[in-house]
Amino acid sequence: MPRTNVNRPDEPAYAGLATFAKLPLVLDAEGLRGADVAIVGAPTDELVSYRPGARFGPRAIRASDPIAWSPPSMPNMDVGVDPFEVLTVLDHGDVPPTPGYPHVTHDAIRRTVAGICAAGAVPIVLGGDHSIAHPDVGAVADHVAPAPVGLIHFDAHADDAYEEPRLSHGTPLRLLVEEGAVRGEHVVQIGLRGYWPPPSDFAWARAQGFRWHLMDEIHERGLGPVLDDALAGIAEVPHVFLSVDVDVCDPAFAPGTGTPEPGGLTARELLRAVRRIATEVPLAGMEVVEVSPPYDHADVTALLAHRLVLEALSGMALRRLGREPQPERSG
Amino acid sequence: MPRTNVNRPDEPAYAGLATFAKLPLVLDAEGLRGADVAIVGAPTDELVSYRPGARFGPRAIRASDPIAWSPPSMPNMDVGVDPFEVLTVLDHGDVPPTPGYPHVTHDAIRRTVAGICAAGAVPIVLGGDHSIAHPDVGAVADHVAPAPVGLIHFDAHADDAYEEPRLSHGTPLRLLVEEGAVRGEHVVQIGLRGYWPPPSDFAWARAQGFRWHLMDEIHERGLGPVLDDALAGIAEVPHVFLSVDVDVCDPAFAPGTGTPEPGGLTARELLRAVRRIATEVPLAGMEVVEVSPPYDHADVTALLAHRLVLEALSGMALRRLGREPQPERSG
Amino acid sequence: MPRTNVNRPDEPAYAGLATFAKLPLVLDAEGLRGADVAIVGAPTDELVSYRPGARFGPRAIRASDPIAWSPPSMPNMDVGVDPFEVLTVLDHGDVPPTPGYPHVTHDAIRRTVAGICAAGAVPIVLGGDHSIAHPDVGAVADHVAPAPVGLIHFDAHADDAYEEPRLSHGTPLRLLVEEGAVRGEHVVQIGLRGYWPPPSDFAWARAQGFRWHLMDEIHERGLGPVLDDALAGIAEVPHVFLSVDVDVCDPAFAPGTGTPEPGGLTARELLRAVRRIATEVPLAGMEVVEVSPPYDHADVTALLAHRLVLEALSGMALRRLGREPQPERSG
Amino acid sequence: MPRTNVNRPDEPAYAGLATFAKLPLVLDAEGLRGADVAIVGAPTDELVSYRPGARFGPRAIRASDPIAWSPPSMPNMDVGVDPFEVLTVLDHGDVPPTPGYPHVTHDAIRRTVAGICAAGAVPIVLGGDHSIAHPDVGAVADHVAPAPVGLIHFDAHADDAYEEPRLSHGTPLRLLVEEGAVRGEHVVQIGLRGYWPPPSDFAWARAQGFRWHLMDEIHERGLGPVLDDALAGIAEVPHVFLSVDVDVCDPAFAPGTGTPEPGGLTARELLRAVRRIATEVPLAGMEVVEVSPPYDHADVTALLAHRLVLEALSGMALRRLGREPQPERSG
Amino acid sequence: MPRTNVNRPDEPAYAGLATFAKLPLVLDAEGLRGADVAIVGAPTDELVSYRPGARFGPRAIRASDPIAWSPPSMPNMDVGVDPFEVLTVLDHGDVPPTPGYPHVTHDAIRRTVAGICAAGAVPIVLGGDHSIAHPDVGAVADHVAPAPVGLIHFDAHADDAYEEPRLSHGTPLRLLVEEGAVRGEHVVQIGLRGYWPPPSDFAWARAQGFRWHLMDEIHERGLGPVLDDALAGIAEVPHVFLSVDVDVCDPAFAPGTGTPEPGGLTARELLRAVRRIATEVPLAGMEVVEVSPPYDHADVTALLAHRLVLEALSGMALRRLGREPQPERSG
Amino acid sequence: MPRTNVNRPDEPAYAGLATFAKLPLVLDAEGLRGADVAIVGAPTDELVSYRPGARFGPRAIRASDPIAWSPPSMPNMDVGVDPFEVLTVLDHGDVPPTPGYPHVTHDAIRRTVAGICAAGAVPIVLGGDHSIAHPDVGAVADHVAPAPVGLIHFDAHADDAYEEPRLSHGTPLRLLVEEGAVRGEHVVQIGLRGYWPPPSDFAWARAQGFRWHLMDEIHERGLGPVLDDALAGIAEVPHVFLSVDVDVCDPAFAPGTGTPEPGGLTARELLRAVRRIATEVPLAGMEVVEVSPPYDHADVTALLAHRLVLEALSGMALRRLGREPQPERSG
Numbered sequence A, B, C, D, E, F: 001m002p003r004t005n006v007n008r009p010d011e012p013a014y015a016g017l018a019t020f021a022k023l024p025l026v027l028d029a030e031g032l033r034g035a036d037v038a039i040v041g042a043p044t045d046e047l048v049s050y051r052p053g054a055r056f057g058p059r060a061i062r063a064s065d066p067i068a069w070s071p072p073s074m075p076n077m078d079v080g081v082d083p084f085e086v087l088t089v090l091d092h093g094d095v096p097p098t099p100g101y102p103h104v105t106h107d108a109i110r111r112t113v114a115g116i117c118a119a120g121a122v123p124i125v126l127g128g129d130h131s132i133a134h135p136d137v138g139a140v141a142d143h144v145a146p147a148p149v150g151l152i153h154f155d156a157h158a159d160d161a162y163e164e165p166r167l168s169h170g171t172p173l174r175l176l177v178e179e180g181a182v183r184g185e186h187v188v189q190i191g192l193r194g195y196w197p198p199p200s201d202f203a204w205a206r207a208q209g210f211r212w213h214l215m216d217e218i219h220e221r222g223l224g225p226v227l228d229d230a231l232a233g234i235a236e237v238p239h240v241f242l243s244v245d246v247d248v249c250d251p252a253f254a255p256g257t258g259t260p261e262p263g264g265l266t267a268r269e270l271l272r273a274v275r276r277i278a279t280e281v282p283l284a285g286m287e288v289v290e291v292s293p294p295y296d297h298a299d300v301t302a303l304l305a306h307r308l309v310l311e312a313l314s315g316m317a318l319r320r321l322g323r324e325p326q327p328e329r330s331g
Helices: A054-063 A102-118 A130-144 A172-178 A199-208 A215-221 A223-232 A267-280 A300-321 B054-063 B102-118 B130-144 B172-178 B199-208 B215-221 B223-232 B267-280 B300-321 C054-063 C102-118 C130-144 C172-178 C199-208 C215-221 C223-232 C267-280 C300-321 D054-063 D102-118 D130-144 D172-178 D199-208 D215-221 D223-232 D267-280 D300-321 E054-063 E102-118 E130-144 E172-178 E199-208 E215-221 E223-232 E267-280 E300-321 F054-063 F102-118 F130-144 F172-178 F199-208 F215-221 F223-232 F267-280 F300-321
Strands: A037-042 A089-094 A122-127 A149-154 A187-192 A211-214 A239-245 A283-289 B037-042 B089-094 B122-127 B149-154 B187-192 B211-214 B239-245 B283-289 C037-042 C089-094 C122-127 C149-154 C187-192 C211-214 C239-245 C283-289 D037-042 D089-094 D122-127 D149-154 D187-192 D211-214 D239-245 D283-289 E037-042 E089-094 E122-127 E149-154 E187-192 E211-214 E239-245 E283-289 F037-042 F089-094 F122-127 F149-154 F187-192 F211-214 F239-245 F283-289
Touching: A037 A054, A037 A102, A037 A300, A054 A122, A054 A283, A054 A300, A054 B054, A102 A122, A102 A130, A122 A130, A122 A300, A130 A149, A130 A172, A130 A239, A130 A283, A149 A172, A149 A267, A172 A199, A187 A215, A187 A223, A211 A215, A211 A223, A215 A223, A215 E267, A223 A267, A239 A267, A239 A300, A267 A283, A267 A300, A267 F215, A283 A300, B037 B054, B037 B102, B037 B300, B054 B122, B054 B283, B054 B300, B102 B122, B102 B130, B122 B130, B122 B300, B130 B149, B130 B172, B130 B239, B130 B283, B149 B172, B149 B267, B172 B199, B187 B215, B187 B223, B211 B215, B211 B223, B215 B223, B215 D267, B223 B267, B239 B267, B267 B283, B267 B300, B267 C215, B283 B300, C037 C054, C037 C102, C037 C300, C054 C122, C054 C283, C054 C300, C054 E054, C102 C122, C102 C130, C122 C130, C122 C300, C130 C149, C130 C172, C130 C239, C130 C283, C149 C172, C149 C267, C172 C199, C187 C215, C187 C223, C211 C215, C211 C223, C215 C223, C223 C267, C239 C267, C239 C300, C267 C283, C267 C300, C267 D215, C283 C300, D037 D054, D037 D102, D037 D300, D054 D122, D054 D283, D054 D300, D054 F054, D102 D122, D102 D130, D122 D130, D122 D300, D130 D149, D130 D172, D130 D239, D130 D283, D149 D172, D149 D267, D172 D199, D187 D215, D187 D223, D211 D215, D211 D223, D215 D223, D223 D267, D239 D267, D239 D300, D267 D283, D267 D300, D283 D300, E037 E054, E037 E102, E037 E300, E054 E122, E054 E283, E054 E300, E102 E122, E102 E130, E122 E130, E122 E300, E130 E149, E130 E172, E130 E239, E130 E283, E149 E172, E149 E267, E172 E199, E187 E215, E187 E223, E211 E215, E211 E223, E215 E223, E215 F267, E223 E267, E239 E267, E239 E300, E267 E283, E267 E300, E283 E300, F037 F054, F037 F102, F037 F300, F054 F122, F054 F283, F054 F300, F102 F122, F102 F130, F122 F130, F122 F300, F130 F149, F130 F172, F130 F239, F130 F283, F149 F172, F149 F267, F172 F199, F187 F215, F187 F223, F211 F215, F211 F223, F215 F223, F223 F267, F239 F267, F239 F300, F267 F283, F267 F300, F283 F300
Parallel strands: A037 A089, A037 A122, A122 A283, A149 A187, A149 A239, A187 A211, A239 A283, B037 B089, B037 B122, B122 B283, B149 B187, B149 B239, B187 B211, B239 B283, C037 C089, C037 C122, C122 C283, C149 C187, C149 C239, C187 C211, C239 C283, D037 D089, D037 D122, D122 D283, D149 D187, D149 D239, D187 D211, D239 D283, E037 E089, E037 E122, E122 E283, E149 E187, E149 E239, E187 E211, E239 E283, F037 F089, F037 F122, F122 F283, F149 F187, F149 F239, F187 F211, F239 F283
Antiparallel strands: none
16 A cells, blocks of 8 residues: 555645645545554544533644655654554544534444454544543444453543533543443553542542552652553553543643643653553554644644654554664664 | 545534545546646745745645535525536645745646646645746646736735846746746736835836736725726736735734735625636636745634635636526525 | 622722623522623533634633723713613623533523523623524523514524534524524524525525525625614514624634634624614623634634623613713814 | 944845844934934833733834835835935834833933934834823923924823822823823824723813814714814824824734724724825824734734834825825836 | 632533632632631732733633532542642632732732731732732731741742842842841742842842752752752741742743743642642742733643642641641552 | 943843844954854744744844843853853844845855854854754864864754755755765764654764764663763864754743654753753854744743853853852852
8 A cells, every 4th residue: 555645745744635644544444454553533522621622633633743754664763663664554534523412423433443443453543532432442342342451541630420411421431331341450540630530430440440640659650660550450451442631741741632730741751651552562442632722832732642643653563573672873 | 526535424624634625635637637626735935035834825724614515505605606516626635845945846836737727627726925826827828828818916015026036936927927928918916015016126017017906096996996997907818817815915814924014905805806806707727825824813814715715716606607696695 | 789799899900800891790690680681601612513612702701801990980982871870780600501511501591591581681691602592592582472582693604504413503593483482584694604504594594584684795785774674674573682693703803713704794893783783672682602712812802792792781771761872072 | 324234234024133124223312313213112011001011012013024125215105205215214222111110111211202302303102001102292292392292192092091099100191281291182082982981081181172083983984084184183283293002903903902992993094094194294203002912913913013103104205205195006 | 618609509610700719709808717728819010020911810820720629529639638628718809909000009919918817817829920929928927927937939030139229129038038027047949040130139148048949959959859958947937938930830831921931840840849838838828920821821821820729728738637648549 | 342232221121122132233243353152143944844934033032031131240040150251242143044045045154154253253053944054064164174073963853864856955964974074973963753864864874973862862861871972972072063953852842943843852951951061062153943933932942042042151151261160059
């Protein structure tokens, strides 16, 4: 398959249509057969509790990339692997949302992600608000069932316990657990901080076996050791979904998001964590959510999300190759 | 041909790839055969004298549209015609620019526009800075030669007289006239104001037979009567190119541009003027230039450019139908 | 009642809590008894088709006012009336929305507006997106029934004809007419332009007896004569609701909105039209909708909305006094 | 005197230090001898009632100009005169303000403007907030005394009646009149609108003989006829100061200001009015105030202020030449 | 006392008036009796040396909070304490400033803070520029006299040594020390860096017994050990005032401030330091100053200030309870 | 020489013309004789591959400084040295660029920097895009020849290997090496990360003897140890050029740049590294490039660039004095 199909060869980054990394666009799920990864947007934000705008996330993430991607090989220099050489990655466009009807949109997301899985590809979903975890993790869980799916969840917010009448949407993890899609002991949350949610939600999560790591712990111990623990807990799970809410980063690094919480991760920490996870863990799916372009500046949040996907792809490629990182070193 | 080919049906405006009005993308010039109009971006800005950024213009113009375009027919309600029903309009993507090498980019623009013409379609070029007038008007002039091409030029600046060593790029009109592509008496400029260019340039233009209408005249007489005069002067020209520099509008309406000049047209005036011209005059080509997204706010300039193209298409459709406007009227 | 109750006397505009014009805050509907007008926010935006953000509209509109309002009397200098001297106006806070559940929010809007009406006050609703017209016009219609309510609707978009499954929210006018709350012949729409909605919607509206005035007509004839016609058609209706979508203005004047459409009214035109309507017509309710602060700049859209309410209040005060405007004139 | 002294010849607008129009910088008042006009900044904003930021106005106005000014002659094309050929105009830098001590700053402004007058030049002051009218108009009045100075004042706000303890600064006109620097019957205010100041202030102004023209009158009659009246009233005054508060324009044209008021003049109207005044009236001084760059976008307000100065200079040049405008006309 | 009195129950964060954390508003000082903490805004910025705008700080800080605060208990998850359960915290509105008269405003600040102290509550003051330290620390010092008050001061700038005629305002610490309100040996400054003030000011401070810790030391040693030293020096002081100038953070974390200085603390560091101080030290007052919303982006600076107050409250609550932090831990 | 010559004494930072740190402006190269350092802008951006705007960099960097610089001595408090007391530093204005003709501009840069060197001063060049390294490093290399010049290069991108037809401009290092101006083994690059350039470029660099340090290594080892290694490799080189591309910092710290890459240095790290280098290494020249103001926010990137120059000057001053840093310490 050619490197691109809706862009002209050698176009600089600012020219032509913005597919993800100028990858080929394949809207038909059948066309994904043989692909390793399919990237799809889920442009929806009707279920946020504070600042909307994430519906413009997928388009902004794709358009934020300054790289032309024209040379035959452009490895991630930290690891010496060009993910697009190792993996066949396609852009599957956006799930068509129905504005104002998030439940309808969620059904479409679930169907679309299920289609990606059925085609044998790993879905990487560009949000959209975090409610999409319900349909997208759910679809992946369905696909790998009866094998369990683990969930590594980077977020400032535990994100799991709205009250009525909000049961159905602000509660992706709760819903996933209640529906049996994910088992509580296979969930680990990283980066939580602040004042939300209330203890009753933590109590529920604790009862389900969730594990989590507060930002405070990361600040004390460093993200590396915390990640050791986090990954140890799901070492035996055969399929893992990686959910990254960009608000896990400090607003300095991710201002363009819906519910910012100061005191978060740096981009440097998160990028490496995502790559490490993708290298060490069998990813069955990924989402990067809560990029809200109306609140972004100079595309810094959108570009961070873009790079998080690239780091995940680099890790997946390394894992596929089964080799150690080979950084680009001088003599 | 389907209404779209790289978007999913019924996608809202914010979802999916942003072709112009979600039109089908056809990168291959051969695929344009049978089309009436091809829209193409020319993302280049190396030749500006002040604020760059217009290289991001084509992408921003396409992405600014709030309309889903999904119903079978969506007429311009002022005239009662859906231009996409009357005309076959395709998105031809962007001319692939070579950053830092505007001459190379200009050659590519000329080839691409020539290809559109050769396929029988009218090119509408989304700039990019105004230097692209040289290759795009030039290509159209070549195509219609030996018949002459008229040039209606909306701009705050006469834009025709850089000195050496800038002869080759800041002087699209001068170059076009000197090369014989356009004859001076077929040029009319509308909206000029301010302090630039100096009188020597106007003297040159006068000697060539250029006609122009200062903003001051428009303020006194109104744009309608001025347009009457402007069009009268090219009534016999069989092919006309319409060049719209968005800086002809006041910065209130078009802040996102490279060389703003206060005191310009309103959007209301310019939109109607463009539609009228496209209705009354045989358009052989069009460009909308100098949209500079880094200086835009809330997409107002990009969207204005988008609507200018739609108004031109509406006018072309009316002209094709040969009928009077039929506004959507209540009882 | 004191001029204020949650602000300190003589606070400048930037100090203290931002009630509307530093009016007293009265959250309890009973406390509205005796008031002439109650201003209430409806912070919701889940039902927009393009850019969200209007949920931040009410707060932004209130905070945009540069005036301290401390002197005993501050008349509108065009008419010589201080609306707050003539009318008792209170700030009723915001309808508490339920994020993600616009239907629930709409029920709350309807109850709240009904409460205002029941207390004998005229509701002025600060949106929020335009979907709130269904509950707020509906509540006013219920209140005045069996007398009919007329609807004067400033908007770039006719805004009345989504297809399934969107029947319930993008169709405030359709719903209001179908439910019998408003009769089609009592509806007049002003400022429509562009490409939306499609003709089938206009056909439906025509069948109901709607009248409308395209922006094109206003550009040709001027807003004054058009308004003569618009008001003539509802001269006999005993109660009128005034719905102002700020996108009726050109994006230069109202960039902070969800679905901008270039070529609209100026602020100068709209402010005077609103005052005139409130002077000549018996207003039973008003809404100013679609202010989207994330897309605003320097509060220009929010402040325009604020002034539209003040002009309406000025007109209502003039009408109450039954006297001609007495502009502040020099000798 | 050379065209510039702190810039390199042929620098484009974005290079080098930003003096006004790349004019020579002359900090020493003695160096102004022989000049016709001296432009000086008054960067102060401690006395505003709402949004500060105007202290950055002078720098932003100077830096907003997209023109290189390198050719030997660059006439205003509306009138056919290059003001810099006719008049010797110098940039006198900024009055050094004392942050937090506006009275000290005002003293410095008065001394500086007096120095300009003493050198025989007409001062054009770039604000800064409007309080600077007290020292700058005062200095001009002192200079021309015992001849009177007229005051043409464009503003949304009458700007003349703070109560205690604010007598000394928000009341430039009141202070000027009370001190005898300006006589009330020589003041005319244009563009007033909205809700401020209260009637007591208008009563005071009326008693002094002030004349004013509300925006409402301008909307009805047009600015031309209003200006006829305004100028008629000071036809006999031998020296006139022109004070332009950019908030007289609608916020669409001048968002970057401290106390915006929707419904104002267009840039097109104001630019022509300023040029006409400078042509028809003997200007003894001018100020352009209330440009607040933190609230500006894409420099549109700063550039408008810049062009207002250029139009005034063009008018002054025409008046000096004693000839009719000779617009740059095509054949 | 109810959780709120000017908001409706269960309002999301974006609805209703923005008191701090939707706390009850109590404007009358008598009403503060029994409260532990009163939060008050001091919206003033006339005394800044560079970028103004901090007058809009209090409103922006209050409005920046994304949390609805509706559940009965919402503990800080790092420590397991909901400060609003342990402490009675009220919003005391804003000190009414007198624009242009900072001395008058300062008197009002001093009176208001004195009133809070007299009512038995700890004042937390939202700035406003840093000059407010003079009246607010002064009022607290008066209240605890003859016991001394210590001062922990986070800032990029030592902030204590303007020359004449600026003695009275840019010198809060100098004035406080000279007036005897604070003793030099009870002052510790943290985060100083850059080029200001000059050595003479440091010499003066050294002579008074000030201690300080440059950012360079923090970069080398870490903030924890530095804080150990800083706190050791005031271990015996019975009352401590915590002054936080947000410019102590790097501009990445706090762009919306008046005199940014690159190279500062991260939000992560500062949030924890503030909580620790409030836990370990007897806070008698606090201020968060120099939030300048016109220069902020996506509210990141305002929200940081908001969270700094919450962390202080959390620490105070922990100290009140006399117990160790109990982080929300998974199983 | 006076501290300033185009500013008035005691001007605050926001007043007057913005030379660098209000240093004297000396446009004539002869006037630089006796100076230790000359700061010059190179406002050009035609050769960027993604976001332009760096042509506005020099002006923005100069204007970003909040400090008045009026006291006689304002040392860097980390080291106890006022660089302007130790070194004679002048502002040499901007190289006059020729818009659209970067080769012409590069020639002018080379001539201007050569002139600075010839006058005996060290050039510090404010970019402008990174292509200026070719002429400015080249001029310095010519000046010190036949002695070699080392190159310390902070950047996210290795920046050295465009293909044809881009050989001449995107390849400053390649050109410098190929021309013999710099020897590969004297080049060390710090902060590289991401996906660009491709391995062939690294292979070329490796073959030349370049050394580099990926951001990944810095994240693991810390910048101090990495810098030890970097400096060790050029310990014997008698002249060193320091090239700082601000995109070496994370976009949180430097959003206003052309090709951002998340995951970079903090400002804290980079400021100290630059000072250390200037202290330990014999700097023969420096450039700070790729500040793109249209993408900056609240001047944070421009100010960072400004402070990087100041830290370099502080280091150079320390080195000149030959003494240890003497931080401003409390008692």
